[in-house]
Amino acid sequence: MTRFYRFMLNFGIFVALACFFIASPTYALSTSDTGIIEGDLFKLGVEKMQHGSYFEAIENFTKVINLKHDFSSAYSNRCLAYLELGNYHNAIDDCNQALKYTPNNVEAHLNRGLAYYRQGDYEAAIADDNQVIALTPHDFRAYYNRGIAHGMLGNHQQAILDYNLAITNIPQSSSFLKADVYNDRGLAHFELSDLKAAMLDFSQAIELNQNDYRAYYNRGCACGGSGNNSCAVRDFTESLKLNPTNAMAYLNRGIAYHQLGREQAAITDLRKAILHFTEQRETTIYEKALFLLKNLQQQLSSLSDIAFIN
Numbered sequence: 001m002t003r004f005y006r007f008m009l010n011f012g013i014f015v016a017l018a019c020f021f022i023a024s025p026t027y028a029l030s031t032s033d034t035g036i037i038e039g040d041l042f043k044l045g046v047e048k049m050q051h052g053s054y055f056e057a058i059e060n061f062t063k064v065i066n067l068k069h070d071f072s073s074a075y076s077n078r079c080l081a082y083l084e085l086g087n088y089h090n091a092i093d094d095c096n097q098a099l100k101y102t103p104n105n106v107e108a109h110l111n112r113g114l115a116y117y118r119q120g121d122y123e124a125a126i127a128d129d130n131q132v133i134a135l136t137p138h139d140f141r142a143y144y145n146r147g148i149a150h151g152m153l154g155n156h157q158q159a160i161l162d163y164n165l166a167i168t169n170i171p172q173s174s175s176f177l178k179a180d181v182y183n184d185r186g187l188a189h190f191e192l193s194d195l196k197a198a199m200l201d202f203s204q205a206i207e208l209n210q211n212d213y214r215a216y217y218n219r220g221c222a223c224g225g226s227g228n229n230s231c232a233v234r235d236f237t238e239s240l241k242l243n244p245t246n247a248m249a250y251l252n253r254g255i256a257y258h259q260l261g262r263e264q265a266a267i268t269d270l271r272k273a274i275l276h277f278t279e280q281r282e283t284t285i286y287e288k289a290l291f292l293l294k295n296l297q298q299q300l301s302s303l304s305d306i307a308f309i310n
Contacts, residue, residue, distance in 0.1 A: 038068050045077060054081040072101040076108045083115055091115040106135050113145060122149040140169040144181055147188075156188040163188065179208035183215050190222060198222045213242035217249055224256055232256040247276035251289050258296060267296060 045060030061078035064071050079094035095112035098105050113128030126149045132142035147162030163185035170178050186201030202219035205212065220235030236253035240246060254269030270293040277286035 038064050038071065041067070042071070042074055042077075045074070045081075049077060049081060052084075054084050057081045070101045072098045072105060072108075075101070076105055076111065079108065079111045079115070083111055083118075086118075088115040088119050092119075104135055106132050106139065109135070110139075110141060110145070113142075113149075117145065117149055117152075122152050125149045138169045140166040140171075140177075140181075143169065144184075148184060151184070151188055151191070156191045159188045160185055175208045176212075179205040179212060179215065182208065183212070183218065186215075186218060186222075190218070190225075195222050195226050199226070211242060213239040213246065213249075216242070217246065217252075220249070220252060220256075224252065224259075229256040229259040233260070245276055245279075247273045247280060247282065247285070247289075250276065251285075251292075255292070263296065263299075267293065270296065 041060050041064045045057045045064065048054070048057035048060060058078055058081045061074045061081065064074040065078070068074070075094045075098035079091045079098060082088070082091035082094060092112055092115045095108045095115065098108035099112070102108070109128045109131045113125045113132070116122075116128065117125035126146055129142045129146035129149065132139055133146070136142070143162045143166040147159040147166060150156070150162060151159040163181050166181045167178065167185075170181065182201045182205040186198045186205065189195075189198035189201060199219055199222045202215050202222060205215035206219065209215070216235045216239035220232045220239060223229070223231035223235060233253055233256045236249045236256065239249045240253070243249070250269045250273035254266045254273060257263075257266035257269060270289055273289045274286060274293065277283075277289055
């Protein structure tokens, strides 16, 4: 999925930065004394969550709640299970219940904030992130998620400040998570047209996680935006090695090849982009890619006619 794109009919670089990653919250474990039945069911629900069996986890947490109506952690974890299944309405309802019984439940605020974010209610998401920060000022997840929400609202300077705080507070051992933060801070810099800072952040993300196709792809977009098409081709190529079905990377690399005068390579990439856009049912971008391909083929045909006449 792409975050945004820009299309320029003069064969300018087609920019489409990869979607950001939001760190998933950890499970909220119960610290209260519960009956043996409730405790066993709760533990089983957590185990199901850890194995990705969200429907079964919901069943277990529901049984716990039926036995003990004020079991806050059961609501909080069921909220997370609903969140993982994309059922944001039920997720919010459950987090509301968890917060009713334990108002300072950090995980419930964090999970509800994620649910609000995915519903597009970025202001509500920020409000929950603010609550987490007030309760646990060193929780990098809240700064990171708040930064992403600010970015979606167009508050890119504020997003950068939050990403800075996330980087400061993130555990040193979490190199992949840190790579995600650098990648998203790079996106914010890109939005502000600070391509130099964006490229530095994308490079840092690559250093921390060399297998993340998004960082290569995003740096390729920054290279293209800076007019360095050779750099763009290099990074789009690296991104495609890691994600060979990325139609946007083929499209962008094709345009970069065109800018370098490598027309046959450009046509090959545009054809691959069109193929993948068709498979992914990306109708609008498919039509634009097809327009580019036909335009380029017509230009080459005209050049061939001129050469033949001469």
